[in-house]
Amino acid sequence: MAQLFTRTASNAFRVLIVLALFSVVGAGVLGYAWSRADATWNVGKPADQPVPFRHDLHAGSLGIDCRYCHSTVERAADAGMPSAQTCMTCHSQVWVGASVLEPVRSSFALGQPLTWTSVHRLPDFAYFNHAAHVTNGVACETCHGRVDQMTKTVKTQTLSMGWCLDCHRDPAPHLRPREAVFVMGYKPHGQDLPEDIQAFYREASRRLTSCNTCHR
Numbered sequence: 651m652a653q654l655f656t657r658t659a660s661n662a663f664r665v666l667i668v669l670a671l672f673s674v675v676g677a678g679v680l681g682y683a684w685s686r687a688d689a690t691w692n693v694g695k696p697a698d699q700p701v702p703f704r705h706d707l708h709a710g711s712l713g714i715d716c717r718y719c720h721s722t723v724e725r726a727a728d729a730g731m732p733s734a735q736t737c738m739t740c741h742s743q744v745w746v747g748a749s750v751l752e753p754v755r756s757s758f759a760l761g762q763p764l765t766w767t768s769v770h771r772l773p774d775f776a777y778f779n780h781a782a783h784v785t786n787g788v789a790c791e792t793c794h795g796r797v798d799q800m801t802k803t804v805k806t807q808t809l810s811m812g813w814c815l816d817c818h819r820d821p822a823p824h825l826r827p828r829e830a831v832f833v834m835g836y837k838p839h840g841q842d843l844p845e846d847i848q849a850f851y852r853e854a855s856r857r858l859t860s861c862n863t864c865h866r
């Protein structure tokens with residue numbers, strides 16, 4: 651059979667085809683790495699806030715309970731955010747004239763809510779519920795990290811669907827006793843849970859991984 655292309659031309663084509671294949675694979679690998687990268691999910695990135703509130707000071711050094719400011723966390727889907735009035739219970743006594751607290755004082759005086767910028771925000775099509783977790787032994791620290799050591803509040807987990815599912819497939823090892831849910835620096839000992847509770851979660855994982863648990 652007569653040759654359609656010269657030998658050099660066919661070799662050039664072969665090289666091109668191999669290069670094309672490599673770039674498809676390469677783009678796939680890069681895309682995957684990008685979607686898994688923490689930076690894609692704003693992990694570790696603080697947001698601008700009206701007041702330089704510090705958890706390390708209030709929840710850490712002063713040891714104020716999370717529920718003092720996030721008061722609906724055990725009862726509702728939303729954790730709840732503190733009103734200016736909550737801040738003023740102390741800041742009408744300490745740091746009274748401080749200029750950094752001016753937004754708190756004026757919001758208190760005008761009866762308008764403080765507008766904090768969210769660092770954790772799921773898209774509207776995903777449903778989350780604090781009470782369901784907090785009352786079943788999933789700790790703040792497991793999802794939000796060492797908040798008591800943060801000068802600026804940041805995400806420590808991606809909050810991606812893959813991250814939710816990693817736990818929902820087998821929650822037991824991540825669980826704590828109820829009284830340790832608000833404790834920081836505690837090691838979960840879910841591995842030692844009684845067999846009936848472990849069995850409950852093996853059974854529950856089917857419900858917990860079904861799409862309409864989180865997409866309703």
Ligand code: HEC
Nearest residue numbers: 701702703704708714732736737739740741744745750754
């Ligand atoms: C239970 C009491 C208490 C509550 C409630 C409280 N604070 Fe404070 N806060 C303090 C104390 C005490 C200090 C001063 C600590 C010091 O001087 O070392 C302080 C300091 C501050 C500072 C200055 C921090 C710095 O060193 O830069 C800011 C800003 C602040 N608080 C904001 C707030 C906001 C906003 C709220 C409400 C969401 C709030 N605080 C609620 C007790 C409280």
Ligand code: HEC
Nearest residue numbers: 703708709714715716719766767768769770790794797803
């Ligand atoms: C004195 C009040 C106060 C206490 C106590 C407190 N927080 Fe907060 N928290 C705030 C304020 C004000 C903000 C908004 C500003 C910011 O993000 O730093 C906030 C924001 C957060 C956020 C980010 C919310 C978002 O929009 O994404 C998380 C998570 C959080 N707090 C967890 C905790 C945990 C866990 C504890 C207990 C260890 C705790 N907080 C104790 C006042 C408080």
Ligand code: HEC
Nearest residue numbers: 716720723728729730770771772778783784788789790793
């Ligand atoms: C299972 C993981 C998980 C646990 C446990 C958890 N959170 Fe959250 N938290 C989230 C997610 C996800 C969001 C974003 C929710 C959204 O956008 O709908 C969030 C948002 C928040 C917010 C922002 C306000 C709001 O409700 O949207 C605060 C404040 C907060 N969490 C505090 C806490 C505190 C305090 C605890 C412990 C008592 C806690 N969280 C336990 C995952 C968790």
Ligand code: HEC
Nearest residue numbers: 777778779782786788792809813814817818821824863864
């Ligand atoms: C560290 C473990 C863990 C992580 C992370 C986690 N969950 Fe859960 N989730 C649980 C456990 C445990 C339950 C409660 C199961 C029970 O006892 O009914 C639960 C329950 C729920 C429920 C209520 C289910 C029902 O049947 O009412 C929803 C909704 C939910 N999770 C959504 C999410 C979403 C969305 C995320 C990610 C943003 C997430 N969860 C991350 C452990 C986790």
Ligand code: HEC
Nearest residue numbers: 772773776809810811812814815818858859860861863864
């Ligand atoms: C435990 C909770 C949970 C379950 C179960 C779950 N999802 Fe999700 N899903 C999420 C969260 C949170 C997000 C938003 C974060 C993200 O995009 O990863 C999401 C995002 C998505 C997206 C948008 C992805 C994107 O890249 O924007 C699709 C599509 C989706 N889910 C489909 C499904 C399907 C299909 C199932 C059942 C097989 C399912 N989900 C089960 C929590 C869940």
